[in-house]
Amino acid sequence: MSLLAQLRILVVDDTTTSRLLLRDALETLGFRNIQVAPDGEQAMKMMMTTPSHLIISDMNMPKMNGLQLLHAIRTYKPTSRTPFMILTGSPDRAVLDEGRKLGLNNYLTKPFNPDQLRRALEAIVGKLH
Amino acid sequence: MDTMAAIKQTFFQECEEQLAELEQGLMTIEREEGDVETINAVFRAVHSIKGGAGAFGLDDLVRFAHTFETTLDGMRSGKLDATPQIVRLMLRSADILADLVRISRDGGEPDQARVAQMSDELSRAGGAHAAPVPEAMPQPLIGDGFEADEFGFAPTPVAFDFGADADSEPADTGVDEFGFAPVAISFDTLVGDVEEAGQTYDIVFKPAPGLYAKANDALRLLRELGRLGDMTVTCETDTVPLLSELDPEGAYLTWKIELKTDAAETAVREIFEFVEFDCELSIARRLNLDGTADVVAQPMEDLVPADEPVEVLAPIAPVTVAEIAPPAERTSPAAASQPVQAATAQQPTIRVDLDRVDRLIDLVGELVINQSMLAQRVTEAGIARLSDVAVGLDDLENLTREIQDSVMAIRAQPVRPIFQRMSRVVREVADMTGKSVRLVTEGENCEVDKTVIERLADPLTHMIRNAIDHGLESPEKRVAAGKPEQGVVRMIAAHRSGRVVIEVSDDGAGINRAKVREIAIGKGLIEENLQLTDSEIDDLIFAPGFSTASTISDVSGRGVGMDVVRRSIQALGGRITITSRPGKGTTFTLSLPLTLAVLDGMVVTVAGQTLVVPLSAIVETLQPKASEVHSLGESARVIAIRGSFIPLIDVGSVLGYRSDEAQPTHSVAVLVETENQSQCALMVDGIIGQQQVVIKSLEANYGHVFGVAAATILGDGRVAVILDVDAIVAGSRSEAARADAIRKRNAA
Numbered sequence: 001m002s003l004l005a006q007l008r009i010l011v012v013d014d015t016t017t018s019r020l021l022l023r024d025a026l027e028t029l030g031f032r033n034i035q036v037a038p039d040g041e042q043a044m045k046m047m048m049t050t051p052s053h054l055i056i057s058d059m060n061m062p063k064m065n066g067l068q069l070l071h072a073i074r075t076y077k078p079t080s081r082t083p084f085m086i087l088t089g090s091p092d093r094a095v096l097d098e099g100r101k102l103g104l105n106n107y108l109t110k111p112f113n114p115d116q117l118r119r120a121l122e123a124i125v126g127k128l129h
Numbered sequence: 130m131d132t133m134a135a136i137k138q139t140f141f142q143e144c145e146e147q148l149a150e151l152e153q154g155l156m157t158i159e160r161e162e163g164d165v166e167t168i169n170a171v172f173r174a175v176h177s178i179k180g181g182a183g184a185f186g187l188d189d190l191v192r193f194a195h196t197f198e199t200t201l202d203g204m205r206s207g208k209l210d211a212t213p214q215i216v217r218l219m220l221r222s223a224d225i226l227a228d229l230v231r232i233s234r235d236g237g238e239p240d241q242a243r244v245a246q247m248s249d250e251l252s253r254a255g256g257a258h259a260a261p262v263p264e265a266m267p268q269p270l271i272g273d274g275f276e277a278d279e280f281g282f283a284p285t286p287v288a289f290d291f292g293a294d295a296d297s298e299p300a301d302t303g304v305d306e307f308g309f310a311p312v313a314i315s316f317d318t319l320v321g322d323v324e325e326a327g328q329t330y331d332i333v334f335k336p337a338p339g340l341y342a343k344a345n346d347a348l349r350l351l352r353e354l355g356r357l358g359d360m361t362v363t364c365e366t367d368t369v370p371l372l373s374e375l376d377p378e379g380a381y382l383t384w385k386i387e388l389k390t391d392a393a394e395t396a397v398r399e400i401f402e403f404v405e406f407d408c409e410l411s412i413a414r415r416l417n418l419d420g421t422a423d424v425v426a427q428p429m430e431d432l433v434p435a436d437e438p439v440e441v442l443a444p445i446a447p448v449t450v451a452e453i454a455p456p457a458e459r460t461s462p463a464a465a466s467q468p469v470q471a472a473t474a475q476q477p478t479i480r481v482d483l484d485r486v487d488r489l490i491d492l493v494g495e496l497v498i499n500q501s502m503l504a505q506r507v508t509e510a511g512i513a514r515l516s517d518v519a520v521g522l523d524d525l526e527n528l529t530r531e532i533q534d535s536v537m538a539i540r541a542q543p544v545r546p547i548f549q550r551m552s553r554v555v556r557e558v559a560d561m562t563g564k565s566v567r568l569v570t571e572g573e574n575c576e577v578d579k580t581v582i583e584r585l586a587d588p589l590t591h592m593i594r595n596a597i598d599h600g601l602e603s604p605e606k607r608v609a610a611g612k613p614e615q616g617v618v619r620m621i622a623a624h625r626s627g628r629v630v631i632e633v634s635d636d637g638a639g640i641n642r643a644k645v646r647e648i649a650i651g652k653g654l655i656e657e658n659l660q661l662t663d664s665e666i667d668d669l670i671f672a673p674g675f676s677t678a679s680t681i682s683d684v685s686g687r688g689v690g691m692d693v694v695r696r697s698i699q700a701l702g703g704r705i706t707i708t709s710r711p712g713k714g715t716t717f718t719l720s721l722p723l724t725l726a727v728l729d730g731m732v733v734t735v736a737g738q739t740l741v742v743p744l745s746a747i748v749e750t751l752q753p754k755a756s757e758v759h760s761l762g763e764s765a766r767v768i769a770i771r772g773s774f775i776p777l778i779d780v781g782s783v784l785g786y787r788s789d790e791a792q793p794t795h796s797v798a799v800l801v802e803t804e805n806q807s808q809c810a811l812m813v814d815g816i817i818g819q820q821q822v823v824i825k826s827l828e829a830n831y832g833h834v835f836g837v838a839a840a841t842i843l844g845d846g847r848v849a850v851i852l853d854v855d856a857i858v859a860g861s862r863s864e865a866a867r868a869d870a871i872r873k874r875n876a877a
Contacts, residue, residue, distance in 0.1 A: 014173075017140040017181040024132050033391055049414075050328070050393040060176050062169070083312075089180040090198070096309045106311035111183035123311035 358390030
């Protein structure tokens with residue numbers, strides 16, 4: 001079975017548009033098991049009940065930004081090693097430095113196309129096909 | 130690319146929400162009530178618009194949002210103070226952003242000069258903080274919506290060189306720029322133990338009698354559950370008693386469900402959300418085939434390397450989250466028992482094409498007419514009031530009304546968006562006239578029919594412009610008059626007796642009555658020696674062809690006067706009145722029906738015609754006695770009611786149904802109160818009864834007729850006109866006044 005068919009991905013973003021775009025791109029790549037959460041709190045809750053294998057999170061969100069979510073994910077034992085990728089509309093050195101300290105696996109800038117998304121994911125988990 | 134088109138639609142809908150949030154946030158900051166979170170929310174709104182716009186290649190929008198965001202970031206990081214000037218600049222930028230969003234959606238050309246000027250102002254305001262914005266952003270590569278950002282590099286998502294796979298990228302990649310290399314995870318670690326997609330839940334569901342009593346249906350719940358995946362249901366019937374002992378309202382069944390689904394447990398629980406207190410429910414996720422898990426989900430151990438001890442954890446305490454972010458406001462004690470709750474429980478909604486709703490409204494209108502016809506036929510057939518048929522018809526009438534109310538409620542919307550739009554009008558007019566203005570709004574949650582709201586935009590815009598342009602004095606004059614330099618325009622919406630009332634007021638100089646009178650005489654609107662009350666003078670500004678602008682300003686004037694405003698309000702079945710106090714300001718009051726489709730009316734006859742008088746205007750009806758009727762002058766007659774004299778209006782002659790005068794003693798007087806609280810008695814020949822009628826617009830199907838607001842179809846299928854009480858009263862008053870003036874002149 002290929003990784004594509006098995007990998008469950010959690011998409012975290014506060015705007016419906018971004019969630020739909022990311023979901024659409026992931027489906028284009030062949031992923032079939034995608035969960036979505038509108039904010040960090042929901043994301044944490046989902047990781048506790050139906051854990052995903054990989055998290056793609058927006059950076060700029062209300063209440064809890066991407067880095068804060070990453071911190072929460074890393075401090076919760078069962079998800080401490082879950083691959084985590086941040087999506088950002090404005091890449092920023094300070095954010096990425098902080099991300100590296102927290103164990104960020106990769107980042108991707110918006111806007112992106114499915115191919116770039118695939119390569120960003122493959123940089124973390126290896127070839128998808 | 131159907132999905133993309135659908136997502137784009139969602140994007141524009143979301144943009145509207147973000148634009149509203151942006152404006153609200155900036156106005157909060159302007160009132161100096163903002164905090165860090167307000168600034169963050171404002172920044173996020175622009176950032177989200179930029180993000181979505183980038184995905185759809187909307188370059189103009191991306192560019193401007195980027196400049197705007199950069200300056201906002203300066204404010205967010207405390208490098209730029211939120212001075213009144215800066216906040217005003219931001220508000221104007223928000224207007225431009227809104228324009229760009231709408232142009233991206235509806236087509237058209239942006240005013241590039243204005244956009245460029247605003248971008249300049251924003252960059253200058255951002256000052257040292259703002260990174261220089263490139264003259265022109267490079268066009269995104271085909272199918273690769275990337276743009277260079279202020280760092281001057283085109284980011285690449287991956288550090289790995291995929292050789293031929295790589296796009297042509299500039300030498301300095303994101304990795305070099307930020308020194309970030311992706312952290313890979315071994316493929317094997319991931320796949321080694323990944324469970325199959327989806328899970329199995331074991332659900333035991335035992336309804337209590339209360340579940341059925343509240344009209345919930347176990348079958349419907351099971352059906353919904355089945356939509357989540359593959360389901361096997363077994364029903365335990367051992368507890369069902371013998372028929373003789375069975376309580377028809379009892380609950381005896383237990384269902385055991387095995388559900389294979391990809392859905393999260395939350396989705397499974399959601400289905401039982403409304404019945405959780407009326408049933409016994411357990412939901413357990415099966416880990417694998419040889420055992421069932423607790424309801425507590427098993428943490429994800431697959432990714433924990435084998436050499437680390439695996440802890441089986443209780444659900445995380447909210448502390449972890451709390452350390453990082455304050456938990457969401459707890460509004461109810463119930464929520465406290467579930468540490469991680471959705472921040473906002475949203476009412477589920479559904480989008481429906483307006484055409485469908487309107488078709489439904491039309492049908493309900495026909496239903497109302499049909500029902501009243503049927504009721505009339507039954508009455509005519511002489512069927513007893515208490516017969517089964519008549520009682521059944523009464524029920525039908527109640528049901529029809531309920532259906533009507535429910536359908537109307539579908540179209541009802543709060544006035545908030547339109548009030549928000551007005552704040553932009555205020556900014557623009559204040560800029561043009563050099564006046565300082567604050568807009569205060571109240572009652573934004575008042576709900577009105579969607580069409581009413583849509584058609585309010587123009588009249589309200591015009592009234593607000595008038596209020597600032599003509600109502601408010603210049604800052605110097607205000608200070609000289611001992612007023613604060615900043616003028617205030619208020620918009621208040623409220624529900625009053627089945628109508629919605631919107632007041633637009635200013636605290637300016639009030640109406641200059643001497644000047645208004647002078648202009649009206651000059652334009653031949655009134656006779657020179659006509660004595661008018663203050664309120665009659667104020668009303669002159671609604672007269673066609675009246676415009677107070679001595680110099681045609683850029684703002685109001687240009688031939689669109691308050692008469693156009695009055696007409697458009699009347700076309701909505703509404704009325705507009707004015708009150709003004711010298712030196713204190715002017716208030717315009719709009720009174721509008723909540724819906725355009727129906728009205729309660731009194732059906733009357735005049736000279737063989739059937740007419741409908743809106744019930745909302747009627748105070749009482751009475752049979753005039755000869756002793757109560759007095760003549761004033763030649764044409765005017767009054768009726769004495771409880772010590773006050775009320776003008777009598779002969780509807781038949783006002784509308785031209787007959788030339789001779791009606792005899793008050795042979796008529797019925799319908800006492801009506803107009804919008805400006807003046808009372809009049811309308812003389813009609815007889816009253817047929819009260820009835821709810823469906824309004825059919827006369828303007829849409831024929832044209833405007835004096836004294837007629839609309840038409841309707843009665844129960845017997847005949848067409849009847851609905852009276853415009855205000856117009857008739859006003860018409861006859863000016864008629865009487867004119868007749869009086871002519872008489873006086875002839876006598877002199």
